[in-house]
Amino acid sequence: MWSRADLFGALAFIAAAALAPAMPAWLVSLATIAFANALVVLGLIILWRTGLVPFGQALFYATGAYAVALLGRYTPIRDVFVVVFAGGLCAAFVAFLVGFLLARYREIFFAMLSLAMSMILYGVLVKTEALGSTDGFHVEAGTFFGWRPHGDALDLAMYWLTLGFGAAAAGFVSLYFRTVAGALAIPVRDNEIRLEFLGISVNRLIHLELVIAATLAGIGGALAALAVEHVDPDMAYWTTSGGFVFVTILAGTASVAAAFVASFVFEMVRSIAVDILPNTWQIILGSALLLTILFLPDGLGSLFGRLAQTGKSTKKSVGEAAEKAGK
Amino acid sequence: MLTAFAIVTDGLVYAAYLFLVAAGLSLIFGVMKILNVAHGSFYAFGAYGAATAVGIYFGRGWPDAGGFLFMIVLAMAIGMVVGLVLERGVLRLVYGRDEIVIVLVTYACFLILEDTITLIWGAQSYAAYQPMVAAGDIEIGDLILSNYDIGLVAIASLVAITAYWALNYTRWGRLLTVVIYDRETAAVFGVNVRLVYTVTFVIGAMLGALGGAMMAPKISVTLGIGVEVIVLAFAVVAIGGMGSIEGAVLGAVIVGLCRAAAVHLVPQLELFVIYAVMALVLIFRPYGLFSQAAPRKI
Numbered sequence: 001m002w003s004r005a006d007l008f009g010a011l012a013f014i015a016a017a018a019l020a021p022a023m024p025a026w027l028v029s030l031a032t033i034a035f036a037n038a039l040v041v042l043g044l045i046i047l048w049r050t051g052l053v054p055f056g057q058a059l060f061y062a063t064g065a066y067a068v069a070l071l072g073r074y075t076p077i078r079d080v081f082v083v084v085f086a087g088g089l090c091a092a093f094v095a096f097l098v099g100f101l102l103a104r105y106r107e108i109f110f111a112m113l114s115l116a117m118s119m120i121l122y123g124v125l126v127k128t129e130a131l132g133s134t135d136g137f138h139v140e141a142g143t144f145f146g147w148r149p150h151g152d153a154l155d156l157a158m159y160w161l162t163l164g165f166g167a168a169a170a171g172f173v174s175l176y177f178r179t180v181a182g183a184l185a186i187p188v189r190d191n192e193i194r195l196e197f198l199g200i201s202v203n204r205l206i207h208l209e210l211v212i213a214a215t216l217a218g219i220g221g222a223l224a225a226l227a228v229e230h231v232d233p234d235m236a237y238w239t240t241s242g243g244f245v246f247v248t249i250l251a252g253t254a255s256v257a258a259a260f261v262a263s264f265v266f267e268m269v270r271s272i273a274v275d276i277l278p279n280t281w282q283i284i285l286g287s288a289l290l291l292t293i294l295f296l297p298d299g300l301g302s303l304f305g306r307l308a309q310t311g312k313s314t315k316k317s318v319g320e321a322a323e324k325a326g327k
Numbered sequence: 328m329l330t331a332f333a334i335v336t337d338g339l340v341y342a343a344y345l346f347l348v349a350a351g352l353s354l355i356f357g358v359m360k361i362l363n364v365a366h367g368s369f370y371a372f373g374a375y376g377a378a379t380a381v382g383i384y385f386g387r388g389w390p391d392a393g394g395f396l397f398m399i400v401l402a403m404a405i406g407m408v409v410g411l412v413l414e415r416g417v418l419r420l421v422y423g424r425d426e427i428v429i430v431l432v433t434y435a436c437f438l439i440l441e442d443t444i445t446l447i448w449g450a451q452s453y454a455a456y457q458p459m460v461a462a463g464d465i466e467i468g469d470l471i472l473s474n475y476d477i478g479l480v481a482i483a484s485l486v487a488i489t490a491y492w493a494l495n496y497t498r499w500g501r502l503l504t505v506v507i508y509d510r511e512t513a514a515v516f517g518v519n520v521r522l523v524y525t526v527t528f529v530i531g532a533m534l535g536a537l538g539g540a541m542m543a544p545k546i547s548v549t550l551g552i553g554v555e556v557i558v559l560a561f562a563v564v565a566i567g568g569m570g571s572i573e574g575a576v577l578g579a580v581i582v583g584l585c586r587a588a589a590v591h592l593v594p595q596l597e598l599f600v601i602y603a604v605m606a607l608v609l610i611f612r613p614y615g616l617f618s619q620a621a622p623r624k625i
Contacts, residue, residue, distance in 0.1 A: 101606075105613060109613060111362075112565050113609050116562065116602045116605045117602075122598070126598055127596070127597065238557075245434075249431055279442065282441050282442040283438070286437070286438030286442075287439060289434070290439075293435070294420060
């Protein structure tokens with residue numbers, strides 16, 4: 001059931017957790033956000049294997065984040081495990097509802113409709129004074145089973161919490177890929193009608209994937225909100241979704257661990273670029289994205305993939321090229 | 328009554344703006360099947376170009392009409408250069424790749440172009456209100472309308488009619504239709520598809536820049552103006568049906584009127600209403616109002 005890649009992944013997570021006390025404070029905060037976002041990317045990878053790229057995943061990210069923020073504001077519930085799960089559940093519920101609509105669409109239309117959904121939430125958040133309008137509002141710090149850390153201790157605790165959720169999600173997603181539903185993703189992308197003729201409802205499969213991806217995005221958003229201790233409508237804006245898709249391209253679909261590496265690389269590149277070129281960092285990000293698409297079409301994950309499962313990803317891209325030529 | 332009249336006029340002015348930015352996006356999608364995120368940058372380049380032109384021209388006592396012309400010509404020239412560079416320099420390399428991958432390529436271009444604007448024009452904002460003032464106002468009953476807004480609607484209508492005529496009644500338009508219908512067959516029959524692509528993309532870019540130029544006097548030209556335009560143009564094009572000029576007109580009018588109604592009646596819904604309309608249309612007409620569903624290929 002468990003392969004050598006999983007073992008490496010587990011070791012990497014343990015190493016990342018053990019190294020934390022020795023890391024500088026800025027790196028801990030950066031890695032926390034990077035790994036929280038990696039959860040969203042994991043969800044996008046699930047969808048992307050089916051050939052779907054949502055340009056509105058920020059809808060679920062913001063739902064998770066605002067759920068945590070609202071719990072902190074209106075209820076006495078502060079426990080991080082409870083509020084993070086609540087964030088994931090809220091996002092899952094929203095995905096369950098919009099999924100009835102979204103799951104009927106493919107390709108560009110899926111991307112555009114999910115974009116519209118997230119912009120609806122953005123519009124609502126911006127115009128709602130009670131939720132702080134464009135400024136957003138403060139998020140209460142969480143407690144860990146009654147323990148209430150402050151300062152550096154809180155940052156470290158948030159880092160470990162995010163890492164823990166990340167490890168659990170990575171394990172869950174790699175298990176999911178080995179289930180029947182997970183294995184159906186590539187056939188859906190290759191030829192949906194063939195699957196329908198075999199008696200499989202592709203729409204229901206995509207609906208399920210949407211809910212899983214949204215749950216992950218909600219948990220990611222909840223963790224990010226707790227780590228930054230602030231939420232604002234930009235979390236639902238299309239550029240946020242664009243950033244997630246960017247990282248997904250960087251990661252590729254070949255490996256679960258790649259989501260974390262790519263998210264970390266993305267945050268590092270961004271913060272270094274902002275540091276060196278405060279006014280023109282987007283040029284660096286854009287160029288990085290362009291170069292990735294041109295020269296590493298299967299993402300960073302394909303680099304691990306070449307070590308772990310030689311040739312699989314190249315075979316796939318050859319198959320795609322052949323299919324293109326045949327069209 | 329006055330409110331109703333205001334909603335219609337505001338709605339039409341907003342629709343004119345939406346059509347100008349959506350037309351280029353729709354054209355590029357229709358012909359090349361590229362959903363061009365960088366279209367917002369064309370708009371921004373056009374707006375900055377126009378602001379520069381206004382800064383150079385107005386205040387010297389030269390005739391106002393020349394100023395309008397200079398503003399539009401400079402913006403469209405910039406749009407042409409940027410479009411040409413993007414198509415020849417970047418997009419040419421990714422033709423044939425997955426549609427979604429090309430969307431991401433244009434997203435990367437958008438990020439790069441956003442900062443290119445900062446590099447050229449700096450981070451400060453520009454005011455280009457002079458043409459708006461020079462055009463003056465007109466009173467119709469109790470309502471004061473800006474002549475500039477009327478001109479905006481006129482230019483948008485002119486672009487729509489020209490595009491419709493060019494697509495349906497000229498040799499070039501027929502060639503475009505052939506390429507839209509089947510790219511490979513067109514190539515086999517000797518249509519220079521590459522050239523059609525380049526010209527289409529450049530025209531789309533110039534239309535985007537024209538939209539920016541026309542809006543520059545009405546807004547504060549500042550960083551990030553392209554970001555919002557992209558999603559608005561997407562919404563219009565998705566409602567109308569991608570690649571259809573009639574659709575872009577109808578989409579722009581629907582969104583324009585709905586937004587104007589929201590602004591005048593329930594201001595809280597202003598942003599919400601545009602995307603709600605888009606979602607609603609897509610529920611019933613997944614490919615937009617003016618587009619026919621493509622058969623699924625087995």
